[in-house]
Amino acid sequence: MTHSLGGRAAQKLHTRQSLLDAVLRLTADHSLGSLSLREVSRQAGIVPAGFYRHFPDLESLGVALVEQSLGGLRTALRAVRAGLTSSEEIARRSVDALLREVRAHREQFRFIARERYGGLGRVRRAIGDQLRLISEELAVDLLTGERAAAPVLSRWSDEDVKMLTDLIVNHMISTAAAIVDVPPGRSAAERRVVATATRQLQLVIIGARHWLDPA
Protein backbone atom coordinates (compact mmCIF):
# COMPACT_ATOMS: atom_id res chain seq x y z
CA MET A 1 0.00 0.00 0.00
CA THR A 2 1.17 3.53 -0.78
CA HIS A 3 0.78 6.08 1.99
CA SER A 4 0.80 9.65 0.86
CA LEU A 5 1.09 11.28 4.28
CA GLY A 6 2.29 11.03 7.84
CA GLY A 7 4.82 9.04 9.80
CA ARG A 8 4.65 5.35 10.40
CA ALA A 9 2.86 5.58 13.74
CA ALA A 10 0.30 8.01 12.31
CA GLN A 11 -0.35 5.67 9.42
CA LYS A 12 -0.91 2.77 11.79
CA LEU A 13 -3.46 4.80 13.72
CA HIS A 14 -5.19 5.65 10.48
CA THR A 15 -5.53 1.99 9.52
CA ARG A 16 -6.74 1.17 13.01
CA GLN A 17 -9.44 3.80 12.65
CA SER A 18 -10.53 2.39 9.32
CA LEU A 19 -10.97 -0.97 11.03
CA LEU A 20 -13.21 0.67 13.63
CA ASP A 21 -15.14 2.46 10.87
CA ALA A 22 -15.49 -0.77 8.93
CA VAL A 23 -17.19 -2.41 11.91
CA LEU A 24 -19.51 0.57 12.34
CA ARG A 25 -20.53 0.34 8.70
CA LEU A 26 -21.05 -3.42 8.81
CA THR A 27 -22.99 -3.47 12.10
CA ALA A 28 -25.77 -1.49 10.45
CA ASP A 29 -27.11 -4.85 9.31
CA HIS A 30 -25.60 -7.48 11.59
CA SER A 31 -24.31 -7.65 15.12
CA LEU A 32 -20.60 -7.71 15.87
CA GLY A 33 -20.70 -11.37 16.80
CA SER A 34 -21.89 -12.36 13.36
CA LEU A 35 -19.25 -10.45 11.47
CA SER A 36 -16.21 -12.26 10.18
CA LEU A 37 -12.68 -11.06 10.58
CA ARG A 38 -12.20 -11.34 6.82
CA GLU A 39 -15.29 -9.24 6.10
CA VAL A 40 -14.09 -6.47 8.41
CA SER A 41 -10.56 -6.53 7.01
CA ARG A 42 -11.89 -6.43 3.45
CA GLN A 43 -14.11 -3.44 4.28
CA ALA A 44 -11.15 -1.68 5.88
CA GLY A 45 -8.99 -2.32 2.82
CA ILE A 46 -6.39 -4.61 4.33
CA VAL A 47 -5.64 -8.30 4.10
CA PRO A 48 -6.94 -10.64 6.87
CA ALA A 49 -3.52 -11.28 8.33
CA GLY A 50 -3.01 -7.54 8.71
CA PHE A 51 -5.86 -7.40 11.21
CA TYR A 52 -3.66 -9.01 13.85
CA ARG A 53 -1.26 -6.07 13.77
CA HIS A 54 -4.02 -4.06 15.48
CA PHE A 55 -6.24 -6.38 17.50
CA PRO A 56 -6.00 -10.00 18.64
CA ASP A 57 -9.65 -10.61 17.69
CA LEU A 58 -12.96 -8.92 16.84
CA GLU A 59 -14.08 -8.79 20.45
CA SER A 60 -11.12 -6.57 21.39
CA LEU A 61 -11.92 -4.28 18.48
CA GLY A 62 -15.46 -4.07 19.86
CA VAL A 63 -14.21 -3.01 23.28
CA ALA A 64 -12.10 -0.28 21.69
CA LEU A 65 -15.15 0.90 19.78
CA VAL A 66 -17.22 1.08 22.98
CA GLU A 67 -14.61 3.23 24.64
CA GLN A 68 -14.40 5.56 21.68
CA SER A 69 -18.19 5.91 21.38
CA LEU A 70 -19.34 6.18 24.98
CA GLY A 71 -16.22 8.09 25.95
CA GLY A 72 -17.32 10.76 23.51
CA LEU A 73 -20.85 10.85 24.90
CA ARG A 74 -19.53 11.03 28.43
CA THR A 75 -17.36 14.02 27.60
CA ALA A 76 -20.20 15.78 25.79
CA LEU A 77 -22.57 15.28 28.72
CA ARG A 78 -20.06 16.53 31.25
CA ALA A 79 -19.35 19.59 29.15
CA VAL A 80 -23.02 20.47 28.81
CA ARG A 81 -23.57 20.29 32.56
CA ALA A 82 -20.64 22.54 33.40
CA GLY A 83 -21.82 25.51 35.44
CA LEU A 84 -25.47 24.47 35.54
CA THR A 85 -27.11 24.06 38.93
CA SER A 86 -30.82 23.54 38.38
CA SER A 87 -31.69 19.86 37.95
CA GLU A 88 -34.44 20.72 35.46
CA GLU A 89 -31.96 22.67 33.39
CA ILE A 90 -29.45 19.84 33.58
CA ALA A 91 -32.04 17.33 32.40
CA ARG A 92 -33.30 19.46 29.52
CA ARG A 93 -29.84 20.32 28.24
CA SER A 94 -28.70 16.72 28.59
CA VAL A 95 -31.49 15.57 26.29
CA ASP A 96 -30.45 18.23 23.78
CA ALA A 97 -26.86 17.06 23.97
CA LEU A 98 -27.87 13.44 23.59
CA LEU A 99 -29.94 14.26 20.53
CA ARG A 100 -27.06 16.16 18.99
CA GLU A 101 -24.65 13.31 19.68
CA VAL A 102 -26.99 10.68 18.29
CA ARG A 103 -27.53 12.65 15.10
CA ALA A 104 -23.81 13.29 14.69
CA HIS A 105 -22.73 9.72 15.45
CA ARG A 106 -25.72 7.64 14.45
CA GLU A 107 -23.68 4.52 13.65
CA GLN A 108 -21.90 4.56 16.98
CA PHE A 109 -25.17 4.61 18.90
CA ARG A 110 -26.66 1.88 16.79
CA PHE A 111 -23.61 -0.16 17.68
CA ILE A 112 -24.02 0.54 21.40
CA ALA A 113 -27.74 -0.25 21.37
CA ARG A 114 -27.08 -3.47 19.46
CA GLU A 115 -24.35 -4.71 21.75
CA ARG A 116 -25.70 -3.41 25.07
CA TYR A 117 -27.40 -6.73 25.86
CA GLY A 118 -26.80 -8.70 22.70
CA GLY A 119 -23.07 -8.53 22.34
CA LEU A 120 -20.09 -10.66 23.20
CA GLY A 121 -19.14 -10.86 26.86
CA ARG A 122 -16.32 -8.35 27.11
CA VAL A 123 -18.11 -5.84 24.87
CA ARG A 124 -21.24 -6.03 27.01
CA ARG A 125 -19.20 -5.51 30.15
CA ALA A 126 -17.35 -2.54 28.62
CA ILE A 127 -20.67 -0.87 27.83
CA GLY A 128 -21.96 -1.52 31.35
CA ASP A 129 -18.82 0.02 32.82
CA GLN A 130 -19.11 3.18 30.72
CA LEU A 131 -22.78 3.61 31.56
CA ARG A 132 -22.05 3.19 35.25
CA LEU A 133 -19.46 5.96 34.97
CA ILE A 134 -21.93 8.26 33.23
CA SER A 135 -24.53 7.55 35.90
CA GLU A 136 -22.12 8.27 38.74
CA GLU A 137 -20.90 11.50 37.22
CA LEU A 138 -24.47 12.64 36.78
CA ALA A 139 -25.16 11.83 40.41
CA VAL A 140 -22.23 13.94 41.56
CA ASP A 141 -23.26 16.91 39.44
CA LEU A 142 -26.88 16.72 40.54
CA LEU A 143 -25.92 16.58 44.19
CA THR A 144 -23.36 19.39 44.22
CA GLY A 145 -25.56 21.54 41.98
CA GLU A 146 -28.67 21.05 44.06
CA ARG A 147 -26.88 21.42 47.35
CA ALA A 148 -25.69 24.82 46.21
CA ALA A 149 -28.97 26.07 44.72
CA ALA A 150 -32.11 24.29 45.90
CA PRO A 151 -32.01 21.52 48.47
CA VAL A 152 -34.31 19.09 46.63
CA LEU A 153 -31.93 16.15 46.49
CA SER A 154 -29.91 16.98 49.56
CA ARG A 155 -31.95 14.77 51.86
CA TRP A 156 -31.88 11.75 49.57
CA SER A 157 -29.88 8.66 50.48
CA ASP A 158 -26.93 7.91 48.20
CA GLU A 159 -28.66 4.74 47.15
CA ASP A 160 -31.77 6.59 46.01
CA VAL A 161 -29.71 9.09 44.04
CA LYS A 162 -28.02 6.21 42.26
CA MET A 163 -31.45 4.70 41.65
CA LEU A 164 -32.55 7.94 40.00
CA THR A 165 -29.50 8.46 37.84
CA ASP A 166 -29.59 4.83 36.70
CA LEU A 167 -33.18 5.37 35.65
CA ILE A 168 -32.24 8.50 33.74
CA VAL A 169 -29.21 7.00 32.02
CA ASN A 170 -31.12 3.88 31.06
CA HIS A 171 -33.82 6.08 29.64
CA MET A 172 -31.26 8.02 27.64
CA ILE A 173 -29.84 4.90 26.06
CA SER A 174 -33.30 3.52 25.28
CA THR A 175 -34.15 6.86 23.70
CA ALA A 176 -31.00 6.78 21.63
CA ALA A 177 -31.84 3.25 20.49
CA ALA A 178 -35.37 4.30 19.57
CA ILE A 179 -34.13 7.30 17.59
CA VAL A 180 -31.62 5.19 15.71
CA ASP A 181 -34.37 2.68 14.91
CA VAL A 182 -36.36 5.34 13.07
CA PRO A 183 -35.60 5.04 9.35
CA PRO A 184 -33.61 8.10 8.24
CA GLY A 185 -35.60 10.82 6.56
CA ARG A 186 -38.77 10.16 8.54
CA SER A 187 -38.25 13.31 10.55
CA ALA A 188 -41.87 13.43 11.71
CA ALA A 189 -41.55 10.01 13.34
CA GLU A 190 -38.24 11.05 14.86
CA ARG A 191 -39.76 14.16 16.36
CA ARG A 192 -42.55 12.08 17.89
CA VAL A 193 -40.00 9.77 19.51
CA VAL A 194 -38.06 12.71 20.90
CA ALA A 195 -41.21 14.39 22.16
CA THR A 196 -42.33 11.25 23.97
CA ALA A 197 -38.91 10.71 25.49
CA THR A 198 -38.80 14.30 26.70
CA ARG A 199 -42.18 14.04 28.40
CA GLN A 200 -41.15 10.77 29.99
CA LEU A 201 -38.10 12.46 31.43
CA GLN A 202 -40.27 15.31 32.70
CA LEU A 203 -42.48 12.78 34.42
CA VAL A 204 -39.45 11.22 36.08
CA ILE A 205 -38.32 14.66 37.28
CA ILE A 206 -41.75 15.35 38.73
CA GLY A 207 -41.60 12.00 40.48
CA ALA A 208 -38.22 12.92 41.91
CA ARG A 209 -39.52 16.26 43.17
CA HIS A 210 -42.25 14.50 45.15
CA TRP A 211 -40.15 11.47 46.13
CA LEU A 212 -39.95 12.45 49.77
CA ASP A 213 -43.48 13.79 50.08
CA PRO A 214 -45.45 12.19 52.91
CA ALA A 215 -47.60 9.40 51.51
Add this chain to the structure above:
Amino acid sequence: MTHSLGGRAAQKLHTRQSLLDAVLRLTADHSLGSLSLREVSRQAGIVPAGFYRHFPDLESLGVALVEQSLGGLRTALRAVRAGLTSSEEIARRSVDALLREVRAHREQFRFIARERYGGLGRVRRAIGDQLRLISEELAVDLLTGERAAAPVLSRWSDEDVKMLTDLIVNHMISTAAAIVDVPPGRSAAERRVVATATRQLQLVIIGARHWLDPA
Protein backbone atom coordinates in the same frame (compact mmCIF):
# COMPACT_ATOMS: atom_id res chain seq x y z
CA MET B 1 -35.58 -41.88 13.84
CA THR B 2 -37.84 -44.00 16.06
CA HIS B 3 -40.72 -42.18 17.71
CA SER B 4 -42.22 -43.94 20.69
CA LEU B 5 -45.35 -41.83 21.01
CA GLY B 6 -47.96 -39.73 19.28
CA GLY B 7 -49.27 -39.24 15.81
CA ARG B 8 -47.29 -37.78 12.98
CA ALA B 9 -48.49 -34.20 13.50
CA ALA B 10 -47.73 -34.36 17.21
CA GLN B 11 -44.26 -35.65 16.49
CA LYS B 12 -43.64 -32.81 14.08
CA LEU B 13 -44.66 -30.29 16.71
CA HIS B 14 -42.30 -31.96 19.16
CA THR B 15 -39.36 -31.64 16.78
CA ARG B 16 -40.30 -28.04 16.06
CA GLN B 17 -40.22 -27.33 19.77
CA SER B 18 -36.80 -28.92 20.13
CA LEU B 19 -35.57 -26.55 17.43
CA LEU B 20 -36.90 -23.61 19.43
CA ASP B 21 -35.29 -25.01 22.58
CA ALA B 22 -32.02 -25.54 20.77
CA VAL B 23 -31.90 -21.85 19.86
CA LEU B 24 -32.69 -20.84 23.44
CA ARG B 25 -29.84 -22.99 24.71
CA LEU B 26 -27.38 -21.70 22.11
CA THR B 27 -28.27 -18.02 22.48
CA ALA B 28 -27.00 -18.10 26.05
CA ASP B 29 -23.58 -17.41 24.54
CA HIS B 30 -24.16 -15.93 21.09
CA SER B 31 -26.86 -13.92 19.38
CA LEU B 32 -29.25 -15.54 16.95
CA GLY B 33 -27.56 -13.91 13.97
CA SER B 34 -24.27 -15.62 14.73
CA LEU B 35 -25.72 -19.10 15.03
CA SER B 36 -25.49 -21.45 12.10
CA LEU B 37 -28.35 -23.51 10.82
CA ARG B 38 -26.21 -26.63 11.16
CA GLU B 39 -25.37 -25.85 14.78
CA VAL B 40 -29.04 -25.45 15.66
CA SER B 41 -30.06 -28.60 13.83
CA ARG B 42 -27.30 -30.59 15.52
CA GLN B 43 -28.39 -29.33 18.94
CA ALA B 44 -31.99 -30.25 18.15
CA GLY B 45 -30.95 -33.73 17.05
CA ILE B 46 -31.86 -33.58 13.40
CA VAL B 47 -29.93 -33.35 10.18
CA PRO B 48 -29.47 -29.88 8.55
CA ALA B 49 -31.80 -30.59 5.64
CA GLY B 50 -34.54 -31.52 8.11
CA PHE B 51 -34.57 -27.94 9.38
CA TYR B 52 -36.37 -26.82 6.21
CA ARG B 53 -39.37 -29.01 7.07
CA HIS B 54 -40.11 -26.52 9.87
CA PHE B 55 -38.73 -23.09 8.96
CA PRO B 56 -37.38 -21.51 5.79
CA ASP B 57 -34.48 -19.94 7.72
CA LEU B 58 -33.20 -19.04 11.19
CA GLU B 59 -34.83 -15.62 11.14
CA SER B 60 -38.31 -17.17 10.85
CA LEU B 61 -37.50 -19.46 13.74
CA GLY B 62 -36.56 -16.37 15.71
CA VAL B 63 -39.89 -14.72 14.98
CA ALA B 64 -41.73 -17.84 16.17
CA LEU B 65 -39.66 -17.78 19.35
CA VAL B 66 -40.55 -14.12 19.99
CA GLU B 67 -44.23 -14.89 19.69
CA GLN B 68 -43.98 -17.84 22.03
CA SER B 69 -41.99 -15.90 24.64
CA LEU B 70 -43.68 -12.51 24.70
CA GLY B 71 -47.07 -14.06 24.04
CA GLY B 72 -46.63 -15.93 27.32
CA LEU B 73 -45.64 -12.76 29.18
CA ARG B 74 -48.56 -10.87 27.70
CA THR B 75 -51.02 -13.52 28.86
CA ALA B 76 -49.49 -13.61 32.33
CA LEU B 77 -49.68 -9.83 32.69
CA ARG B 78 -53.26 -9.68 31.53
CA ALA B 79 -54.24 -12.44 33.95
CA VAL B 80 -52.61 -10.72 36.91
CA ARG B 81 -54.44 -7.46 36.22
CA ALA B 82 -57.87 -9.10 35.99
CA GLY B 83 -60.24 -7.51 38.47
CA LEU B 84 -57.72 -5.01 39.84
CA THR B 85 -58.64 -1.34 39.71
CA SER B 86 -56.02 0.59 41.68
CA SER B 87 -53.09 1.63 39.49
CA GLU B 88 -50.66 1.18 42.38
CA GLU B 89 -51.91 -2.35 42.88
CA ILE B 90 -51.66 -3.06 39.17
CA ALA B 91 -48.08 -1.83 39.07
CA ARG B 92 -46.98 -3.77 42.16
CA ARG B 93 -48.56 -7.03 41.04
CA SER B 94 -47.20 -6.61 37.51
CA VAL B 95 -43.67 -6.44 38.85
CA ASP B 96 -44.31 -9.61 40.85
CA ALA B 97 -45.63 -11.34 37.75
CA LEU B 98 -42.68 -10.18 35.68
CA LEU B 99 -40.24 -11.49 38.25
CA ARG B 100 -42.02 -14.84 38.36
CA GLU B 101 -41.99 -15.08 34.57
CA VAL B 102 -38.33 -14.15 34.29
CA ARG B 103 -37.31 -16.73 36.85
CA ALA B 104 -39.44 -19.42 35.21
CA HIS B 105 -38.33 -18.64 31.67
CA ARG B 106 -34.89 -17.16 32.10
CA GLU B 107 -33.62 -18.27 28.68
CA GLN B 108 -36.57 -16.75 26.85
CA PHE B 109 -36.01 -13.35 28.42
CA ARG B 110 -32.32 -13.47 27.73
CA PHE B 111 -33.25 -14.11 24.11
CA ILE B 112 -35.68 -11.16 24.04
CA ALA B 113 -33.18 -8.79 25.67
CA ARG B 114 -30.47 -9.90 23.25
CA GLU B 115 -32.55 -9.47 20.13
CA ARG B 116 -34.60 -6.42 21.15
CA TYR B 117 -32.18 -4.02 19.45
CA GLY B 118 -29.42 -6.35 18.34
CA GLY B 119 -31.30 -8.89 16.30
CA LEU B 120 -32.11 -9.50 12.68
CA GLY B 121 -34.69 -7.20 11.11
CA ARG B 122 -37.85 -9.27 11.30
CA VAL B 123 -37.06 -10.52 14.80
CA ARG B 124 -36.55 -6.97 16.04
CA ARG B 125 -39.83 -5.90 14.48
CA ALA B 126 -41.68 -8.86 15.99
CA ILE B 127 -40.44 -7.88 19.45
CA GLY B 128 -41.47 -4.27 18.89
CA ASP B 129 -44.95 -5.36 17.86
CA GLN B 130 -45.45 -7.54 20.92
CA LEU B 131 -44.23 -4.80 23.26
CA ARG B 132 -46.59 -2.31 21.64
CA LEU B 133 -49.46 -4.72 22.27
CA ILE B 134 -48.46 -5.11 25.91
CA SER B 135 -48.27 -1.35 26.31
CA GLU B 136 -51.67 -0.77 24.73
CA GLU B 137 -53.36 -3.43 26.84
CA LEU B 138 -51.87 -1.89 29.95
CA ALA B 139 -53.19 1.50 28.89
CA VAL B 140 -56.72 0.12 28.47
CA ASP B 141 -56.68 -1.58 31.86
CA LEU B 142 -55.30 1.49 33.62
CA LEU B 143 -57.91 3.74 32.09
CA THR B 144 -60.96 1.57 32.67
CA GLY B 145 -59.77 0.66 36.16
CA GLU B 146 -59.07 4.24 37.17
CA ARG B 147 -62.19 5.62 35.60
CA ALA B 148 -64.19 3.23 37.76
CA ALA B 149 -62.29 3.76 41.01
CA ALA B 150 -60.25 6.95 41.27
CA PRO B 151 -60.18 9.53 38.51
CA VAL B 152 -56.39 10.06 38.48
CA LEU B 153 -55.80 9.21 34.83
CA SER B 154 -59.21 10.16 33.54
CA ARG B 155 -58.17 13.67 32.54
CA TRP B 156 -55.03 12.55 30.72
CA SER B 157 -54.79 12.77 26.95
CA ASP B 158 -54.56 9.44 25.14
CA GLU B 159 -51.10 10.41 23.99
CA ASP B 160 -49.88 10.96 27.54
CA VAL B 161 -51.30 7.63 28.67
CA LYS B 162 -49.39 5.92 25.89
CA MET B 163 -46.29 7.85 26.92
CA LEU B 164 -46.67 6.49 30.45
CA THR B 165 -47.31 2.88 29.52
CA ASP B 166 -44.42 2.91 27.07
CA LEU B 167 -42.20 4.12 29.87
CA ILE B 168 -43.43 1.36 32.16
CA VAL B 169 -43.13 -1.42 29.60
CA ASN B 170 -39.66 -0.29 28.58
CA HIS B 171 -38.68 -0.27 32.22
CA MET B 172 -40.04 -3.80 32.64
CA ILE B 173 -37.97 -5.13 29.76
CA SER B 174 -34.84 -3.34 30.96
CA THR B 175 -35.42 -4.81 34.39
CA ALA B 176 -35.81 -8.29 32.92
CA ALA B 177 -32.59 -7.82 30.99
CA ALA B 178 -30.78 -6.66 34.13
CA ILE B 179 -32.05 -9.63 36.14
CA VAL B 180 -31.00 -12.08 33.47
CA ASP B 181 -27.55 -10.47 33.37
CA VAL B 182 -26.99 -11.31 37.03
CA PRO B 183 -24.97 -14.54 37.20
CA PRO B 184 -27.21 -17.31 38.60
CA GLY B 185 -26.73 -18.03 42.28
CA ARG B 186 -25.86 -14.46 43.21
CA SER B 187 -29.22 -13.98 44.85
CA ALA B 188 -28.06 -10.94 46.85
CA ALA B 189 -27.15 -9.09 43.66
CA GLU B 190 -30.44 -10.12 42.10
CA ARG B 191 -32.40 -8.80 45.05
CA ARG B 192 -30.59 -5.47 44.77
CA VAL B 193 -31.53 -5.21 41.10
CA VAL B 194 -35.16 -5.99 41.86
CA ALA B 195 -35.24 -3.53 44.76
CA THR B 196 -33.84 -0.73 42.59
CA ALA B 197 -36.26 -1.50 39.77
CA THR B 198 -39.20 -1.46 42.18
CA ARG B 199 -38.24 1.92 43.60
CA GLN B 200 -37.79 3.29 40.10
CA LEU B 201 -41.29 2.17 39.24
CA GLN B 202 -42.61 3.80 42.42
CA LEU B 203 -40.93 7.02 41.40
CA VAL B 204 -42.61 6.84 38.01
CA ILE B 205 -45.99 6.29 39.67
CA ILE B 206 -45.43 9.29 41.92
CA GLY B 207 -44.54 11.32 38.86
CA ALA B 208 -47.77 10.18 37.20
CA ARG B 209 -49.82 11.14 40.25
CA HIS B 210 -48.49 14.71 40.07
CA TRP B 211 -48.40 14.93 36.27
CA LEU B 212 -51.26 17.38 36.04
CA ASP B 213 -50.35 19.43 39.10
CA PRO B 214 -50.05 23.13 38.37
CA ALA B 215 -46.42 24.03 37.80
Add this chain to the structure above:
DNA sequence: TCACTCAGTAAACACCTGTTCGCTGGAGGA
Protein backbone atom coordinates in the same frame (compact mmCIF):
# COMPACT_ATOMS: atom_id res chain seq x y z
C1' DT C 1 -54.85 -54.17 2.60
C1' DC C 2 -52.86 -50.73 -0.38
C1' DA C 3 -51.43 -46.37 -2.05
C1' DC C 4 -49.84 -42.00 -0.57
C1' DT C 5 -47.88 -38.44 2.25
C1' DC C 6 -44.05 -36.35 4.26
C1' DA C 7 -40.53 -35.98 8.52
C1' DG C 8 -36.12 -37.06 8.63
C1' DT C 9 -31.74 -38.99 6.06
C1' DA C 10 -27.16 -39.09 3.62
C1' DA C 11 -24.19 -37.23 0.30
C1' DA C 12 -22.49 -33.80 -2.50
C1' DC C 13 -21.79 -28.83 -4.17
C1' DA C 14 -19.19 -24.57 -4.14
C1' DC C 15 -17.92 -21.23 -0.93
C1' DC C 16 -16.29 -18.77 3.23
C1' DT C 17 -14.05 -19.05 7.56
C1' DG C 18 -9.70 -18.12 11.33
C1' DT C 19 -4.96 -18.58 11.73
C1' DT C 20 -0.05 -19.38 10.53
C1' DC C 21 3.90 -18.67 7.61
C1' DG C 22 7.67 -16.34 5.30
C1' DC C 23 8.14 -12.39 2.58
C1' DT C 24 8.63 -7.26 1.02
C1' DG C 25 9.68 -2.59 1.02
C1' DG C 26 9.42 1.88 2.95
C1' DA C 27 10.16 4.65 7.32
C1' DG C 28 13.45 6.13 10.80
C1' DG C 29 17.41 6.03 13.97
C1' DA C 30 22.77 5.79 14.04
Add this chain to the structure above:
DNA sequence: TCCTCCAGCGAACAGGTGTTTACTGAGTGA
Protein backbone atom coordinates in the same frame (compact mmCIF):
# COMPACT_ATOMS: atom_id res chain seq x y z
C1' DT D 1 24.88 5.58 4.15
C1' DC D 2 23.54 1.22 6.18
C1' DC D 3 20.71 -1.48 9.46
C1' DT D 4 16.70 -2.53 11.87
C1' DC D 5 11.84 -2.55 12.40
C1' DC D 6 7.31 -3.77 11.33
C1' DA D 7 2.64 -2.74 8.70
C1' DG D 8 0.76 -4.99 5.24
C1' DC D 9 1.00 -8.93 1.72
C1' DG D 10 -0.05 -13.56 -0.54
C1' DA D 11 -0.56 -18.31 -0.13
C1' DA D 12 -1.79 -22.28 2.18
C1' DC D 13 -4.18 -25.18 5.84
C1' DA D 14 -8.10 -27.78 7.79
C1' DG D 15 -12.58 -27.27 8.69
C1' DG D 16 -17.30 -25.21 8.90
C1' DT D 17 -21.11 -23.11 6.08
C1' DG D 18 -26.17 -23.01 3.41
C1' DT D 19 -28.74 -25.44 0.12
C1' DT D 20 -30.09 -29.05 -3.23
C1' DT D 21 -30.89 -33.70 -4.48
C1' DA D 22 -32.79 -38.31 -4.34
C1' DC D 23 -33.84 -41.61 -0.82
C1' DT D 24 -36.36 -44.29 2.96
C1' DG D 25 -39.80 -45.91 5.82
C1' DA D 26 -43.31 -45.21 9.30
C1' DG D 27 -48.12 -43.08 10.06
C1' DT D 28 -52.71 -42.71 7.91
C1' DG D 29 -57.17 -42.46 5.40
C1' DA D 30 -59.99 -45.19 2.03
